[in-house]
Amino acid sequence: MENLLTDAFLSSLLTGAIIAGIPLLLAGLGEQMSEKAGVLNIGIEGMMLFGAYLGFLVAFTFSSVWLGFLGGIAGGMMVAALMALFCVRLGLNQIVIGIGLTLGAEGLTALLHHFQFSRTYPRLPAPVRADLPLLTDIPILGPSLFGRHPVVYIALALVVIMALLYRRTNLGLTLRAAGEKPAALDVAGGRVMMIRTAAVLFTGAMAGLGGAFMANIAAGIFIPYMTGGAGFIGIVLAMLARGRPFWVLTGALIFGGALSLTTALQVAGSNIPTDVIQMLPFAAVMLVLVLYGRKARLPAALGLPYERGAR
Amino acid sequence: MSVAETLETGAEARAGTGRWRKLLVVTLGPIAAALMTSGLILLLFGINPLTYYGFVLQRGLLSGLGLEQTLTRMAPLLFLAAGLIVAFRAGIWNLGVDGQFLLGAVAAAALAPLMILWAPGWLTLLAGFALAGAVGALWSVLPALLRAYQGVNEIITTLMMTFLGVSLANVLVKLIFLDPGTTVPQTRTLPVADRLPRLFDTSISSGLILGLIAVLAVHVMMTRTAFGLKLRTVGANPHAAAHAGLSVPRLTMAVFALSAGFAGLAGAVDILGVQGNVRADWNPAFGLMVIPLVFLARFHGVGSIILIFFYSALLIGAESAARRVGVPQDFTLVLVANLLIFLGLAEYLDHRRKRTEG
Numbered sequence: 001m002e003n004l005l006t007d008a009f010l011s012s013l014l015t016g017a018i019i020a021g022i023p024l025l026l027a028g029l030g031e032q033m034s035e036k037a038g039v040l041n042i043g044i045e046g047m048m049l050f051g052a053y054l055g056f057l058v059a060f061t062f063s064s065v066w067l068g069f070l071g072g073i074a075g076g077m078m079v080a081a082l083m084a085l086f087c088v089r090l091g092l093n094q095i096v097i098g099i100g101l102t103l104g105a106e107g108l109t110a111l112l113h114h115f116q117f118s119r120t121y122p123r124l125p126a127p128v129r130a131d132l133p134l135l136t137d138i139p140i141l142g143p144s145l146f147g148r149h150p151v152v153y154i155a156l157a158l159v160v161i162m163a164l165l166y167r168r169t170n171l172g173l174t175l176r177a178a179g180e181k182p183a184a185l186d187v188a189g190g191r192v193m194m195i196r197t198a199a200v201l202f203t204g205a206m207a208g209l210g211g212a213f214m215a216n217i218a219a220g221i222f223i224p225y226m227t228g229g230a231g232f233i234g235i236v237l238a239m240l241a242r243g244r245p246f247w248v249l250t251g252a253l254i255f256g257g258a259l260s261l262t263t264a265l266q267v268a269g270s271n272i273p274t275d276v277i278q279m280l281p282f283a284a285v286m287l288v289l290v291l292y293g294r295k296a297r298l299p300a301a302l303g304l305p306y307e308r309g310a311r
Numbered sequence: 312m313s314v315a316e317t318l319e320t321g322a323e324a325r326a327g328t329g330r331w332r333k334l335l336v337v338t339l340g341p342i343a344a345a346l347m348t349s350g351l352i353l354l355l356f357g358i359n360p361l362t363y364y365g366f367v368l369q370r371g372l373l374s375g376l377g378l379e380q381t382l383t384r385m386a387p388l389l390f391l392a393a394g395l396i397v398a399f400r401a402g403i404w405n406l407g408v409d410g411q412f413l414l415g416a417v418a419a420a421a422l423a424p425l426m427i428l429w430a431p432g433w434l435t436l437l438a439g440f441a442l443a444g445a446v447g448a449l450w451s452v453l454p455a456l457l458r459a460y461q462g463v464n465e466i467i468t469t470l471m472m473t474f475l476g477v478s479l480a481n482v483l484v485k486l487i488f489l490d491p492g493t494t495v496p497q498t499r500t501l502p503v504a505d506r507l508p509r510l511f512d513t514s515i516s517s518g519l520i521l522g523l524i525a526v527l528a529v530h531v532m533m534t535r536t537a538f539g540l541k542l543r544t545v546g547a548n549p550h551a552a553a554h555a556g557l558s559v560p561r562l563t564m565a566v567f568a569l570s571a572g573f574a575g576l577a578g579a580v581d582i583l584g585v586q587g588n589v590r591a592d593w594n595p596a597f598g599l600m601v602i603p604l605v606f607l608a609r610f611h612g613v614g615s616i617i618l619i620f621f622y623s624a625l626l627i628g629a630e631s632a633a634r635r636v637g638v639p640q641d642f643t644l645v646l647v648a649n650l651l652i653f654l655g656l657a658e659y660l661d662h663r664r665k666r667t668e669g
Contacts, residue, residue, distance in 0.1 A: 096651055232470050276478070290453070
């Protein structure tokens, strides 16, 4: 174990933390928006998976990773549109519909994959990298942090944008009103349904992008059920971040690091079984919840459908 | 209950049609709609839905062997339903039954094959069930404590514990309870002769009877006993329950223990009745499937049993349809998803009808 902290190990851990962390970050940011607006989006796992599927399919068909990302966004938004229709417009139970959409996306993508590719798993060519000049040359840190696909930088920029949106704009305030006291927003002339619908669609876009990143950049292939709970981790990140995008980023990198420990340890020649490593992120979530669970405050009207005039 | 609703139920009691209409709208309606929508999806893949459904029906219900497999498969599903009914009626979202199920199964598979070497069969089976129930319940202690004393949403914690539990089960099977006698990563195997007895001259496992008893017992407990009333009060309105002097945290702990305990027993009934061992990476993920069924039955015991019977037939039919008709089993997920969505829609329509009439 003494040769664990080699350059190769640190470098692959850091790279892994970013590669595995970006989908979590995107999902967490997306979920945060939904939760702020008062919708507990359990369907996010399904949105990610459908985004991963459609993102991969588009990238594979048109041999363009960029189009693939658009496909992923579209895929996530399709599932989100259903969520918005059922849970925002019609006010159905958000948990029942959320589970339904996740199961549906799992089944449907597995079927689609089966009928298109049978038992083969075609691979995308290696993703392009946007090397930032000079920065990439820093040892260890350089290639891990600054030699990544542009979407990584977009995701990081989104953290700043979201933080500004929530803190400095009217729209941010409106979102919060929709989640805390929708009736007040309604009386003040805000459109609760529209705000919530937009928030859910945004969640879908982010989750879909995250899913597409998983398939197109991190894995290079689509495998049924490949998101494996990443969407649910996104929900936890949003819960623990208490509305702050930078906390989502921190959490995503920590969980990403835990997820990528497997590969990093294999690089370091350790033989801890993968099943043990796979437990780490979820064990970390539970630990954080045990330590800070009481503080995981959620919007007052979270999970409650808004119905004008209802008491 | 509003005056309008009282009048409505009164009228229903006289005419007897309202109840049937309700059954049609909120139970059979979603089932029919889900079958049709899923059929359309099959059609899009170029598969004749009538062929598929016909095959599933023939294989899962109408053939003798299929029916026996269907009835055997019901056992773990029934135990899971029992656990879910307790939780849902008490307002607790135990979405972690899959992890509790799997760890219960591993516990039973770790104990029974070794214990049978020196203990009588009945004692081994009993101990297997007890241990599995205890392990299942143990796996819910953390979410239970967090929910009861910290108010942390149990949906997330139970889901996390499921992911943890699935991996832990794998670790246990591959590293600790590995059968040294084979190269396949799996636990030791309980000999067929020592498993739960079969019913009469069929291949149906007597686990079915145990499962039926579990669901009915839970139903009676929740609807007819003081303890059940307490749990339902906590579920309906925790604040009111606290006002009425009930210890909400302690009752919450009890709900988790019961619910997860039943999930552990579900694992045991599958291992001690049918499988005999746990193979590495085995995870049937029954839990997420039983949830919609219990919902569709409105947390009602008998309703759940009926739905589980049909779902079990679907599972058995779909397993061979995967080979014979070329539709992967993942299709059952699509069907269940449609069922959940149409169930939600039916509730919405029913709710709106009541409001416009009232």
